[in-house]
Amino acid sequence: MTAPSSPVSLTRYLLEEQRQDRISADLRLLIEVVARACKSISVAVGKGALGGVLGDAGTGNVQGEAQKKLDVLSNEILLEANAWGGHLAACASEEMDHCQPIPDAYPRGNYLLLFDPLDGSSNIDVNVSVGTIFSVLRCPDDVPQVGDEHFLQPGTAQVAAGYCIYGPSTMMVLTIGHGTHAFTLDREQGSFVLTQKHMRVPEQTKEFAINMSNQRHWEAPMQAYVTDLLAGKEGPRGKDFNMRWIASMVADVHRILTRGGIFIYPWDRKDPSKAGKLRLMYEANPMSFLIEQAGGASSNGRQRMMEIVPSQLHQRVPVFLGSKDEVETAVRYHLDHDRHAG
Ligand SMILES: O=P(O)(O)OC[C@H]1O[C@](O)(COP(=O)(O)O)[C@@H](O)[C@@H]1O
Ligand SMILES: [Mg+2]
Numbered sequence: 001m002t003a004p005s006s007p008v009s010l011t012r013y014l015l016e017e018q019r020q021d022r023i024s025a026d027l028r029l030l031i032e033v034v035a036r037a038c039k040s041i042s043v044a045v046g047k048g049a050l051g052g053v054l055g056d057a058g059t060g061n062v063q064g065e066a067q068k069k070l071d072v073l074s075n076e077i078l079l080e081a082n083a084w085g086g087h088l089a090a091c092a093s094e095e096m097d098h099c100q101p102i103p104d105a106y107p108r109g110n111y112l113l114l115f116d117p118l119d120g121s122s123n124i125d126v127n128v129s130v131g132t133i134f135s136v137l138r139c140p141d142d143v144p145q146v147g148d149e150h151f152l153q154p155g156t157a158q159v160a161a162g163y164c165i166y167g168p169s170t171m172m173v174l175t176i177g178h179g180t181h182a183f184t185l186d187r188e189q190g191s192f193v194l195t196q197k198h199m200r201v202p203e204q205t206k207e208f209a210i211n212m213s214n215q216r217h218w219e220a221p222m223q224a225y226v227t228d229l230l231a232g233k234e235g236p237r238g239k240d241f242n243m244r245w246i247a248s249m250v251a252d253v254h255r256i257l258t259r260g261g262i263f264i265y266p267w268d269r270k271d272p273s274k275a276g277k278l279r280l281m282y283e284a285n286p287m288s289f290l291i292e293q294a295g296g297a298s299s300n301g302r303q304r305m306m307e308i309v310p311s312q313l314h315q316r317v318p319v320f321l322g323s324k325d326e327v328e329t330a331v332r333y334h335l336d337h338d339r340h341a342g
């Protein structure tokens with residue numbers, strides 16, 4: 001009889017990856033610090049109405065969005081945890097206008113960390129899953145003072161990305177470029193335990209996720225694509241599709257990593273000056289890295305997401321990600337439309 005294999009903690013997984021020269025000691029420590037911060041956020045989220053953390057903070061962020069108390073608190077937890085680590089050169093966040101370099105008094109490292117401290121925060125007050133999304137880049141060498149411009153690297157330059165979902169269980173889903181793996185928080189032990197190695201997104205799907213209330217504002221190829229999905233068996237796609245929308249990207253992407261599907265937040269005419277709703281650097285890129293590492297695909301509708309060269313820290317993009325064949329189909333509608341238009 002073989003002995004039951006002992007659970008693999010996040011720490012053990014990262015140490016093994018370091019032993020195999022897939023990550024540096026600094027990157028390992030950085031991920032450990034982010035995981036520790038996520039545990040604190042998980043505790044705060046879990047207290048709900050008892051913790052006095054629900055509701056609005058009464059402030060706004062750089063994107064003009066009202067901040068929830070938990071948006072502000074999660075941002076502070078991540079900043080505080082990372083300031084001391086010695087592995088970072090600077091942090092950038094959805095909740096801060098500009099990046100925050102590590103203060104001179106603290107040891108400075110070679111990595112840049114971006115995060116959406118609390119994603120899906122409109123769901124906090126109704127007790128629906130929210131999450132933290134993060135992305136890690138290398139800081140260019142010999143930079144005397146780190147600025148926003150040093151973060152403007154394409155998604156292909158990410159050395160690690162992940163999210164933590166605060167749902168019925170708290171899970172961290174992580175990639176360092178060698179597959180996408182899920183770790184579940186053992187609340188009694190206080191450690192993340194590897195519960196799903198090499199997640200795979202099925203190439204085909206019958207499930208899509210989109211906010212249909214924006215339909216009338218979409219561009220023509222997007223209208224055509226969704227019309228064909230809704231036509232089901234009787235339409236050109238020849239099969240019925242189901243729809244889900246949690247309005248928390250972390251939760252929608254987690255479902256897609258678990259059972260497939262396509263997640264779409266397209267450009268719309270509500271505010272034509274915005275290229276999309278979601279942010280490239282700390283929402284779309286890290287999710288694209290995770291999805292690609294699990295065999296899925298991610299695009300802005302016309303171009304592979306991770307090849308976009310960013311021009312702004314808080315840049316917005318249209319997002320199409322998930323099951324490979326379905327993302328390619330949606331992209332085809334856009335490219336065919338562009339070809340015919342001219
Ligand atoms: O309310 P809408 O327009 O459907 O938008 C939902 C989307 O907005 C977001 O909540 C934006 O994230 P934040 O909560 O971090 O601002 C995504 O998680 C989600 O996919
Ligand atoms: Mg978000």
Ligand SMILES: [Mg+2]
Pocket residue numbers: 071094116117118119120121
């Ligand atoms: Mg957020």
